[in-house]
Amino acid sequence: xxxxxxxxxxxxxxxxxxxxxxxxxxxxxxxxxxxxxxxxxxxxxxxxxxxxxxxxxxxxxxxxxxxxxxxxxxxxxxxxxxxxxxxxxxxxxxxxxxxxxxxxxxxxxxxxxxxxxxxxxxxxxxxxxxxxxxxxxxxxxxxxxxxxxxxxxxxxxxxxxxxxxxxxxxxxxxxxxxxxxxxxxxxxxxxxxxxxxxxxxxxxxxxxxxxxxxxxxxxxxxxxxxxxxxxxxxxxxxxxxxxxxxxxxxxxxxxxxxxxxxxxxxxxxxxxxxxxxxxxxxxxxxxxxxxxxxxxxxxxxxxxxxxxxxxxxxxxxxxxxxxxxxxxxxxxxxxxxxxxxxxxxxxxxxxxxxxxxxxxxxxxxxxxxxxxxxxxxxxxxxxxxxxxxxxxxxxxxxxxxxxxxxxxxxxxxxxxxxxxxxxxxxxxxxxxxxxxxxxxxxxxxxxxxxxxxxxxxxxxxxxxxxxxxxxxxxxxxxxxxxxxxxxxxxxxxxxxxxxxxxxxxxxxxxxxxxxxxxxxxxxxxxxxxxxxxxxxxxxxxxxxxxxxxxxxxxxxxxxxxxxxxxxxxxxxxxxxxxxxxxxxxxxxxxxxxxxxxxxxxxxxxxxxxxxxxxxxxxxxxxxxxxxxxxxxxxxxxxxxxxxxxxxxxxxxxxxxxxxxxxxxxxxxxxxxxxxxxxxxxxxxxxxxxxxxxxxxxxxxxxxxxxxxxxxxxxxxxxxxxxxxxxxxxxxxxxxxxxxxxxxxxxxxxxxxxxxxxxxxxxxxxxx
Numbered sequence: 001x002x003x004x005x006x007x008x009x010x011x012x013x014x015x016x017x018x019x020x021x022x023x024x025x026x027x028x029x030x031x032x033x034x035x036x037x038x039x040x041x042x043x044x045x046x047x048x049x050x051x052x053x054x055x056x057x058x059x060x061x062x063x064x065x066x067x068x069x070x071x072x073x074x075x076x077x078x079x080x081x082x083x084x085x086x087x088x089x090x091x092x093x094x095x096x097x098x099x100x101x102x103x104x105x106x107x108x109x110x111x112x113x114x115x116x117x118x119x120x121x122x123x124x125x126x127x128x129x130x131x132x133x134x135x136x137x138x139x140x141x142x143x144x145x146x147x148x149x150x151x152x153x154x155x156x157x158x159x160x161x162x163x164x165x166x167x168x169x170x171x172x173x174x175x176x177x178x179x180x181x182x183x184x185x186x187x188x189x190x191x192x193x194x195x196x197x198x199x200x201x202x203x204x205x206x207x208x209x210x211x212x213x214x215x216x217x218x219x220x221x222x223x224x225x226x227x228x229x230x231x232x233x234x235x236x237x238x239x240x241x242x243x244x245x246x247x248x249x250x251x252x253x254x255x256x257x258x259x260x261x262x263x264x265x266x267x268x269x270x271x272x273x274x275x276x277x278x279x280x281x282x283x284x285x286x287x288x289x290x291x292x293x294x295x296x297x298x299x300x301x302x303x304x305x306x307x308x309x310x311x312x313x314x315x316x317x318x319x320x321x322x323x324x325x326x327x328x329x330x331x332x333x334x335x336x337x338x339x340x341x342x343x344x345x346x347x348x349x350x351x352x353x354x355x356x357x358x359x360x361x362x363x364x365x366x367x368x369x370x371x372x373x374x375x376x377x378x379x380x381x382x383x384x385x386x387x388x389x390x391x392x393x394x395x396x397x398x399x400x401x402x403x404x405x406x407x408x409x410x411x412x413x414x415x416x417x418x419x420x421x422x423x424x425x426x427x428x429x430x431x432x433x434x435x436x437x438x439x440x441x442x443x444x445x446x447x448x449x450x451x452x453x454x455x456x457x458x459x460x461x462x463x464x465x466x467x468x469x470x471x472x473x474x475x476x477x478x479x480x481x482x483x484x485x486x487x488x489x490x491x492x493x494x495x496x497x498x499x500x501x502x503x504x505x506x507x508x509x510x511x512x513x514x515x516x517x518x519x520x521x522x523x524x525x526x527x528x529x530x531x532x533x534x535x536x537x538x539x540x541x542x543x544x545x546x547x548x549x550x551x552x553x554x555x556x557x558x559x560x561x562x563x564x565x566x567x568x569x570x571x572x573x574x575x576x577x578x579x580x581x582x583x584x585x586x587x588x589x590x591x592x593x594x595x596x597x598x599x600x601x602x603x604x605x606x607x608x609x610x611x612x613x614x615x616x617x618x619x620x621x622x623x624x625x626x627x628x629x630x631x632x633x634x635x636x637x638x639x640x641x642x643x644x645x646x647x648x649x650x651x652x653x654x655x656x657x658x659x660x661x662x663x664x665x666x667x668x669x670x671x672x673x674x675x676x677x678x679x680x681x682x683x684x685x686x687x688x689x690x691x692x693x694x695x696x697x698x699x700x701x702x703x704x705x706x707x708x709x710x711x712x713x714x715x716x717x718x719x720x721x722x723x724x725x726x727x728x729x730x731x732x733x734x735x736x737x738x739x740x741x742x743x744x745x746x747x748x749x750x751x752x753x754x755x756x757x758x759x760x761x762x763x764x765x766x767x
Contacts (some may be wrong), residue, residue, distance in 0.1 A: 010034065014047075021055065021128040025082045025115075028075070029054035033125065042132050043097050055128075062096035062104040070095025070109065074128075081113040081126050088113045092133065108137040162241070162266070165248070167259035171195040171211055174259065183264065185231060205229070210245050214260050220246040225271050240271040294368075294387040297375070300347045302326045302340070305382060314368075314389060316360035332357035332365070346372045346383040355390070367391045396501050403499075404429075407510065417482075417492070417513035423506040425470035434513075439485025455481045455489050466496075473498055473506045482513065490517040614654050614739070619645045619694075622655070623683060626662045633670050639679035648685040648692040653759055657735040661694075664728040665755050669698035674750075691741065691758040699752040703745075711745060732757075 013020070019039035024031040035050050043059070050058050055078075061071040070093040077088040089112045096104035111130035117123050162180040164173060173191050181187060190198035196208065205228050214221045225240045241264040247257030288295050294311030296304060304325050312318055315330045331339050335356040342352050353371045360366070370387040404420060411418035411431040417438075418431040430445055438445075438453045445452070451459055458480045469476040475497050481489040496511040623643060627634065634641070651658065666681060673679035682697045703711065712733040736743050740760035747753035 019130045019132065021130070023055060023078065023126040023128055025078075025123050025126050027079060027082060028056075030056070030078055030126070032058060039130070044099065059095065060098065064104070069093050074111070074113075077111070077113040078126060078128070081115045082123065085115045085117065085121070085123060087115070092137065106134065107132060108134045162264035164262050165259055166195055166211065166262065169215070171260070173198060179266075180264070183230070201229075210243070211260050211262075214245045214247050215257055218247050218257055220244065225267060239266060239268045241265060242267050292388075294385075294389075296327075296385050296387065297382055298327055298343065298372075298385060299382050302328055302343060311387065314360065314366060314387075315358060316362040316364060330358045330360060332359050342372070343383070346374055346385075347381060349374050367394045392502065396507065404508070411512075416515075419511050419513075421470075421496075421509040421511065423473075423508070425467065425509065437484055438482065453483045455483065469496065470509075473500075479516070490515060491520040492516060614652050617651050617653055617655050617658055619649055619651050619685060622659060623662055626659060626666060629663065630667060630670065633667070637670050637673055637679050639670055639673065639681055642680075642682040643684075645683065645685040645694075647687050648694075651692050651759060652761070653739060654735075657739070658759075661732050661735060661757060662696075664732050665696040665757075668728065669696060669700060669753075672700045672753075673698070674700050688758070691760055694757040694759060695754060696757075697752065697754040702749040702751050702753055703747040704749045708745065708747065712743075 013022070013034055014037050016036060017038060018036060019042055020034075020036040021032060021039065022034035024033055032050050032053055032055055035045075035047060040047060040050070045058070055074070056071060059071075073090050073093045074095070077090045080086065080088040090110075092108060092110055095107055095109050097107050099105050109130050110133050111128060114127045114129070115123055116125040116127055162177070162183045164176040164180045166172065167174045171194055173193055173195055176186075176188070176191055181190075184190075184199045184202070186199065195211075196203045202208075206226075210221050210223070221244075223243045226243050228239050228241055229236055230239050231237075243265075244263045246261045246263075248259055248261045250258040288308050291308065292310050294307065294314050296307040296311050299305050304322055304327060306322060307315075312321070315321075317325070317330075327343075328336055328339070338354070339356055342354055346352055351371070351373045353369070355367065355369050358366050358368055367390050368387050369390045370385050372383050372385040375382045375384055407418075407420070408429065408431070412433075414431075415433065417434040419427050419434060420429045421427040428446060430442070434445070435441065440452060451463065454462055462478065462480050465478055466476075475495075477493065477495040479491060479493050482492050483489050492513040493516045494511060494513045496509050498506050499508040499510060500506055620643070623645065627641070662683075666683065669681045670679065677699060680699045682695075684695045684697075686693055686695075712729050733743050736757055736759065741758045743758065744756045745753065746756075
């Protein structure tokens, strides 16, 4: 450095790279003493226009820049450096620069103010250093705005709405979010394609008309709950959407929209729920309209806001009354004060039930029972009431009370014990005969006091039966002993009659107890006699069986002796014809005696087997089996048979007994056939309401009228030219009558006989 050359610090300051100001610390002007060339260039100023003037005069505040904080921040920074003698770093500020045209240019700066003092600390200058960072700030803001746009765009695509943007008359798909793609089950490949080429079904769903309308009118088109068919998991379903189609303009001055912004919101669940509510409301309305009770809504002033058809019928009015007529118009005069008081209480929030009379508009008087509840809302609100006509019930109760009084008078003058009970079976009245017989008092018996007079062995079963009978609500009767005042028990037949209303509900029970003690004693005596007769009958059966069994051996011996005698006499030439006749007579007598004993044995067996179990029998099959057994006799007699039993193929009877009945009747028809004509036998059966009627008809010898009444007598026979014991028809009659049936016969001697067997029908299981 050459000492002879002095330094030009001002020139150096002006040329130093950077933006600098040297300011005089003369607040509030802060006069500019020096300015760097770079700052002059950045602010488009001339040095002679700047130096010597206040900084805020040279760089004034932009009055239109609401967000500009440069001037105020600069003033605060200079003040801090001046007063506190410390450097001050300013935040990034917007400080607009005036331009030659008279306006301002937006600028952003990073600056600091540094105090310059002498060696004594006195403040000489303020060095204000600044850096124009406008481009950097704008770039950062642009990046921020882009990130914001990208985020909003991402949110837009993820919005829970089906969104798409369509441009041009071809409705090119410019943008479509995921919901819109799912709406039509498409991928992003459709973006850039014409809407109705990419999605033909959209045209069928009416979207072409919507888009054309928006493009022509330039107005937003809105449709609610638009039904749209969609294929979901291979199944076509109807979905509902709220759709908004709004025109958008690429430039504000465009006269026609560039495209359409379309938004579809899936409201299917809402529509379905609304339809369910509407259906539920419709059902509820139908129920209200159909219910036989009166349902009404009454305003705080007592006006009829609503009344269902049943209610209108009760008051003899029509729908024209609603909203006009007052309930008091039909309330009986003597009940109006009570009704108004209760109505006021319900409107204040209380639920009440009460009875009153109404007089219909045509003059009909009815007794009503109502239950009223306040409707939701503030105090003084309307109320809902359900009212039923109880006129008949009250009339029935009144008639019942009158009947009860008459019954009391009547029951106190009869010999039977009598009582009355409520629907649950609680007895509230007994006649005087009851107290006379039992020796009890009213306090002991009211309610359910029968345990006090029942026999200990019967009380549990009687109480259980009666309680079940109360619940069933049907008339019942039961026999049990009751204790008298003397401590002795006598048998009574108790009958309880249910008094019911028109709907079948039990109103009262009326009961009587009839003394059947003597009848019970007679029944016991009769039962004892029956048991004795049964024992005697069994003894007789045993005697017959024993006698027939014991007589078989002597008869067999007689037969043997006759055989020996015949053998001895066979070799004698002196045997006379009368001796042979006597021997034949002895053999015949022994044979008849033997058959009689066998018949007695069969009779005893019949007595013992009469209760053989019944089963379902195929009548035709049984007859065919019997005919097989009789085949030799039928063949020998050349008899003609005719079978007609299809009307009663199945019969419930003892199979063994029915076989015996059929066998006896057909075999008798063969035995007693006429020698003058070919035997003809017809077996038929037809249904009678209570019986199966089995008929066996023949054209045989017939029976004389004098013998008909003895036909079923044991051992009675009317034709001796054929073998027999006379017990078969007796056994048939006994078997049929033993099962609840009977047998009849009609016959004409020399022409034939008809037997009709009436077999009582019995319910049986075909399975």
